[in-house]
Amino acid sequence: xxxxxxxxxxxxxxxxxxxxxxxxxxxxxxxxxxxxxxxxxxxxxxxxxxxxxxxxxxxxxxxxxxxxxxxxxxxxxxxxxxxxxxxxxxxxxxxxxxxxxxxxxxxxxxxxxxxxxxxxxxxxxxxxxxxxxxxxxxxxxxxxxxxxxxxxxxxxxxxxxxxxxxxxxxxxxxxxxxxxxxxxxxxxxxxxxxxxxxxxxxxxxxxxxxxxxxxxxxxxxxxxxxxxxxxxxxxxxxxxxxxxxxxxxxxxxxxxxxxxxxxxxxxxxxxxxxxxxxxxxxxxxxxxxxxxxxxxxxxxxxxxxxxxxxxxxxxxxxxxxxxxxxxxxxxxxxxxxxxxxxxxxxxxxxxxxxxxxxxxxxxxxxxxxxxxxxxxxxxxxxxxxxxxxxxxxxxxxxxxxxxx
Amino acid sequence: xxxxxxxxxxxxxxxxxxxxxxxxxxxxxxxxxxxxxxxxxxxxxxxxxxxxxxxxxxxxxxxxxxxxxxxxxxxxxxxxxxxxxxxxxxxxxxxxxxxxxxxxxxxxxxxxxxxxxxxxxxxxxxxxxxxxxxxxxxxxxxxxxxxxxxxxxxxxxxxxxxxxxxxxxxxxxxxxxxxxxxxxxxxxxxxxxxxxxxxxxxxxxxxxxxxxxxxxxxxxxxxxxxxxxxxxxxxxxxxxxxxxxxxxxxxxxxxxxxxxxxxxxxxxxxxxxxxxxxxxxxxxxxxxxxxxxxxxxxxxxxxxxxxxxxxxxxxxxxxxxxxxxxxxxxxxxxxxxxxxxxxxxxxxxxxxxxxxxxxxxxxxxxxxxxxxxxxxxxxxxxxxxxxxxxxxxxxxxxxxxxxxxxxxxxxxxxxxxxxxxxxxxxxxxxxxxxxxxxxxxxxxxxxxxxxxxxxxx
Numbered sequence: 001x002x003x004x005x006x007x008x009x010x011x012x013x014x015x016x017x018x019x020x021x022x023x024x025x026x027x028x029x030x031x032x033x034x035x036x037x038x039x040x041x042x043x044x045x046x047x048x049x050x051x052x053x054x055x056x057x058x059x060x061x062x063x064x065x066x067x068x069x070x071x072x073x074x075x076x077x078x079x080x081x082x083x084x085x086x087x088x089x090x091x092x093x094x095x096x097x098x099x100x101x102x103x104x105x106x107x108x109x110x111x112x113x114x115x116x117x118x119x120x121x122x123x124x125x126x127x128x129x130x131x132x133x134x135x136x137x138x139x140x141x142x143x144x145x146x147x148x149x150x151x152x153x154x155x156x157x158x159x160x161x162x163x164x165x166x167x168x169x170x171x172x173x174x175x176x177x178x179x180x181x182x183x184x185x186x187x188x189x190x191x192x193x194x195x196x197x198x199x200x201x202x203x204x205x206x207x208x209x210x211x212x213x214x215x216x217x218x219x220x221x222x223x224x225x226x227x228x229x230x231x232x233x234x235x236x237x238x239x240x241x242x243x244x245x246x247x248x249x250x251x252x253x254x255x256x257x258x259x260x261x262x263x264x265x266x267x268x269x270x271x272x273x274x275x276x277x278x279x280x281x282x283x284x285x286x287x288x289x290x291x292x293x294x295x296x297x298x299x300x301x302x303x304x305x306x307x308x309x310x311x312x313x314x315x316x317x318x319x320x321x322x323x324x325x326x327x328x329x330x331x332x333x334x335x336x337x338x339x340x341x342x343x344x345x346x347x348x349x350x351x352x353x354x355x356x357x358x359x360x361x362x363x364x365x366x367x368x369x370x371x372x373x374x375x376x377x378x379x380x381x382x383x384x385x386x387x388x389x390x391x392x393x394x395x396x397x398x399x400x401x402x403x404x
Numbered sequence: 405x406x407x408x409x410x411x412x413x414x415x416x417x418x419x420x421x422x423x424x425x426x427x428x429x430x431x432x433x434x435x436x437x438x439x440x441x442x443x444x445x446x447x448x449x450x451x452x453x454x455x456x457x458x459x460x461x462x463x464x465x466x467x468x469x470x471x472x473x474x475x476x477x478x479x480x481x482x483x484x485x486x487x488x489x490x491x492x493x494x495x496x497x498x499x500x501x502x503x504x505x506x507x508x509x510x511x512x513x514x515x516x517x518x519x520x521x522x523x524x525x526x527x528x529x530x531x532x533x534x535x536x537x538x539x540x541x542x543x544x545x546x547x548x549x550x551x552x553x554x555x556x557x558x559x560x561x562x563x564x565x566x567x568x569x570x571x572x573x574x575x576x577x578x579x580x581x582x583x584x585x586x587x588x589x590x591x592x593x594x595x596x597x598x599x600x601x602x603x604x605x606x607x608x609x610x611x612x613x614x615x616x617x618x619x620x621x622x623x624x625x626x627x628x629x630x631x632x633x634x635x636x637x638x639x640x641x642x643x644x645x646x647x648x649x650x651x652x653x654x655x656x657x658x659x660x661x662x663x664x665x666x667x668x669x670x671x672x673x674x675x676x677x678x679x680x681x682x683x684x685x686x687x688x689x690x691x692x693x694x695x696x697x698x699x700x701x702x703x704x705x706x707x708x709x710x711x712x713x714x715x716x717x718x719x720x721x722x723x724x725x726x727x728x729x730x731x732x733x734x735x736x737x738x739x740x741x742x743x744x745x746x747x748x749x750x751x752x753x754x755x756x757x758x759x760x761x762x763x764x765x766x767x768x769x770x771x772x773x774x775x776x777x778x779x780x781x782x783x784x785x786x787x788x789x790x791x792x793x794x795x796x797x798x799x800x801x802x803x804x805x806x807x808x809x810x811x812x813x814x815x816x817x818x819x820x821x822x823x824x825x826x827x828x829x830x831x832x833x834x835x836x837x838x839x840x841x842x843x844x845x846x847x848x849x850x851x852x853x854x855x856x857x858x859x860x861x
Binding site for chain 1: 491493494495496497498501523524525527721724753754755756757766767769807808809810811841843844845846847
């Protein structure tokens with residue numbers, strides 16, 4: 001891992017817990033959402049996002065999701081997570097507070113002729129997709145259902161730059177798969193490697209051009225078959241567990257550890273192995289236990305090979321609160337078959353196992369899956385929150401997520 | 405009502421207007437030429453008002469203080485397509501944001517032939533549904549009972565208007581909801597007129613809107629035609645609160661000035677959009693109309709300006725406001741009656757969830773609308789067997805509306821019809837509504853053919 005990467009990651013990891021720049025808890029007065037445009041606009045303002053929600057009472061700084069380089073370029077950050085006991089990473093592109101549901105919207109891809117076996121085969125050359133609902137709408141979402149719109153012979157495809165025009169001309173429409181496309185500021189980039197690990201993320205198409213109500217827009221394409229939705233258009237959500245502690249006021253506040261993605265009981269993958277769950281997350285806080293004297297019980301694994309990170313996370317003032325950073329046995333790290341980075345920032349309920357060569361890692365009670373969290377934490381420790389997030393996986397199970 | 409010779413005369417100019425309005429619907433710039441100067445003929449065609457006036461029967465004797473009246477409105481309607489304005493293939497959500505679900509009105513209540521969205525998510529921008537879909541059907545539009553009590557020894561009047569609305573389901577966007585009859589307490593108020601010499605009245609209870617003029621025709625027996633205009637949903641709703649009416653007669657000028665002001669729970673929107681039955685924010689909505697009347701012997705001109713401001717009563721945040729203003733004019737001249745109204749309304753984005761007369765929905769989006777209608781009617785009293793009066797009318801209208809982030813929708817409608825009044829207790833009406841999606845909404849077959857038989861008692 002590059003030292004610079006570690007510092008950035010530590011800052012990002014701590015941002016949630018520290019709530020830098022956050023002030024008073026103020027409940028949001030209404031349902032609202034934030035997009036990549038809002039994240040960008042909030043950079044450097046110390047104005048937290050989603051403040052007053054049950055999941056993030058003090059909000060989250062935009063720096064958690066996007067970064068600005070000294071040259072002024074804005075980049076979407078990749079966050080490390082765990083899911084089903086494995087490592088994963090995702091990009092956060094939208095956050096909703098107080099939304100009970102998020103809906104899929106139609107997007108249109110122009111084709112010259114319909115081919116049922118290969119819907120995209122006759123795509124009109126040079127024709128950009130057309131989105132139907134913009135981010136100014138309360139009902140915008142990055143979850144789209146593709147409709148292949150057959151351009152009649154003799155019609156100029158260039159006239160189709162809005163959903164209204166397609167519907168008004170009565171183009172034949174053939175439903176296709178769901179697709180995640182987040183509208184983005186023009187020229188925004190994404191971080192192409194996972195923090196701490198340095199491995200490559202999946203092939204996310206960035207700064208792609210499209211149309212919306214006759215205007216050019218830019219979007220980030222995570223590919224198709226990445227989520228499910230019902231007949232009324234409601235996108236299926238999965239639980240995302242955010243480790244939390246109680247602060248001095250008794251509130252649940254995030255610790256700043258990597259989240260754990262659940263499946264909601266449905267492990268579902270697309271044709272190329274891309275996860276079809278977890279693109280839309282419902283945040284759940286998972287309160288880590290404390291001893292009777294209030295000291296944390298759970299510990300987070302940070303290998304000895306990352307001394308700077310260990311020091312930063314252990315710092316009494318600026319480090320993690322609500323979880324320990326226990327010592328790790330060098331012998332345990334060096335066990336044959338053990339890759340310490342696979343366990344980096346993973347939380348265990350019995351962190352003494354980090355020093356037990358025989359026990360590590362199999363006898364550790366890792367909280368790295370929905371089942372593990374539900375089994376090992378009391379049911380009162382887990383609270384469903386009022387925040388949903390669009391966080392499409394870009395790596396899963398240690399591998400880049402394909403982008404079909 | 406004065407009796408007129410038994411001859412129905414439709415002036416050439418009236419025919420020209422009726423013929424010209426379709427051109428306006430098709431061509432945005434043609435409408436100005438389509439409303440030529442009004443000339444000729446006779447008696448006023450103005451409805452008597454939103455509540456029955458004090459009649460001789462009610463005031464002649466201290467014993468005659470309780471008056472029971474009412475009507476039954478029976479319709480036969482046929483809407484094109486499936487009775488909605490939802491276009492096949494339009495999967496944008498909410499389904500009711502990209503079209504005008506109110507366009508397929510079939511009766512004076514403004515009920516749409518159907519609001520079934522085919523399972524697509526809707527967000528409460530809906531009228532009540534008649535539940536008839538795209539099939540020709542009879543229906544009981546309204547069973548109405550009015551009870552008025554006038555105190556014999558005090559300047560007090562108490563009025564209630566109860567209605568039964570039998571429907572084959574469909575009120576919440578689903579035509580398979582099952583059979584049911586809704587009971588509507590449309591009005592229930594007491595009114596005090598403290599000074600005999602001054603036209604000043606204070607009412608408390610549930611009463612009609614004070615905004616604009618179309619609320620005067622809310623009831624089927626009073627409305628010239630059958631269906632309300634495209635902007636009626638914003639101005640004609642009843643609400644609960646207090647209302648003040650004051651009129652100053654200026655006899656030397658044959659004129660009068662009036663002020664009608666109200667503070668109510670929900671403002672002036674219809675119940676399907678905002679419930680009047682509780683203040684969801686705790687802050688009342690203010691509305692008022694300032695009017696001027698010129699009452700010459702054979703010509704009447706009435707003009708007014710209205711305004712509304714207050715929290716939108718479909719959500720709980722008192723800071724989420726709705727604001728509206730409008731102007732209206734009516735001219736009665738020798739049997740010709742022209743009426744028109746222009747409206748601009750804005751609503752802030754509200755705090756969810758959204759709660760309307762139809763139920764709870766997720767999010768109250770910010771909204772802007774502007775629209776107008778212009779109606780020309782020619783009525784003539786006749787004595788031809790049971791026929792007492794015949795009225796032909798046409799109305800042109802436009803509505804341009806936008807939910808935040810959604811494509812703005814512009815629709816136009818031409819409504820034309822005929823009303824025959826038989827004896828004093830029966831009105832036969834027939835009209836056609838030609839709806840046109842001009843911008844933003846996909847073209848859909850949603851014209852409506854409506855007839856109405858109103859039995860008044």
